[in-house]
Amino acid sequence: MPHPLSLLLQRHSTPSRQLGEPGPSGDELEALLQAAIRVPDHGKLVPFRLVLLRGDAKRSFGERLAQLSLRVNPDMPESKREKDRTRYDFAPLVVAVVAHVDASSKVPVIEQELSAGCVAYNLLLGAQALGYGAQWLTGWAAYNREAAGILGLADNEHVIGFVHIGTPQIEVPDRERPDLDDVLRVWTP
Template sequence: MAVNVTLRDHLLTRRSTGIAFLGEPGPTAEELQTLLTIATRVPDHGKITPWRLVIVEGEARRQAGEKLAEIAARNTPGLDEASLEVERQRFLPAPLTIAVISSPQDHPKVPEFEQLLSAGNVAFNLLHGAAALGFGASWVTRWYAFDAAAGEMLGVRPGERIVAFVHIGTAKTALEDRPRPALGDVVSYWQP
């Protein structure tokens, strides 16, 4: 197999674009289908598809934020208006957010942990797919990824959990890379 220089260079320079730096335009309907196809080409031992995706776009972004603010207000009585406004903005300004949901299946040979990793790979492939299509993206989990009422509002079923919210849009600025770990600090070689 020949070296794919473009892919290699992408992987060597991949970085997230923070939500505050994402804006319009987002993917077209056709680009979204390509993105979803890329996202779902992940390791899936047993071919059991232990994940689902929920798309939040258009006016639904604002509506989901309003519902998050309502849940936050119930969770924290007396929450101030500025904090509620932060919750209302959770799915803005990025034009597209995709919730990746781990949906484990009973399987005698595939432990739930492996299925969870497969869902994580879907989230990571969304980042790669967004970059391949010329978009910026950010994988985020915040309180609402772990809150039962927020999960229910977003369509999480019993036994499922949110793995990631991947926010996607056009990068509004070029960002500098952050420090990465020294390989010597995180890599070892096993020897008998």
């Protein structure tokens, strides 16, 4: 019988460039997204949105980002433009997890952003539970207002991360993890 925490104890990321077809779709995708949005949400604000990038939309988004980065930096080498153009091409599904912040709420902004971050993390765990690989990435586009505009985000919204989901094309070795004793202390008065 597997340990009840085995999914968490085995969680790891698969590099986005090593994710290929197939990816979740249909009922499986809907179940993954439903599970992802079951997160702590102080004040029931629902401070998150999801934007799915699939198929030609991924390529179009990458093209627009490459144009934006070239406009900002006209001397950018072709290799960097190509990286911007193709960074969303590998995994069959990319989910932009968006923080939808209500600055007037009594709930602190950081709590709203952490709720959206939990959505991204649930996507990682859910993808792994379904047998897929996933990676949570940001990159400059997650922090750029014009890139947010390309995604159609409102002024009170920003990208928490792009979660790339697909089938691992390689066996991913686990990385070294912190020793619990190095990060844990017991508070005493």
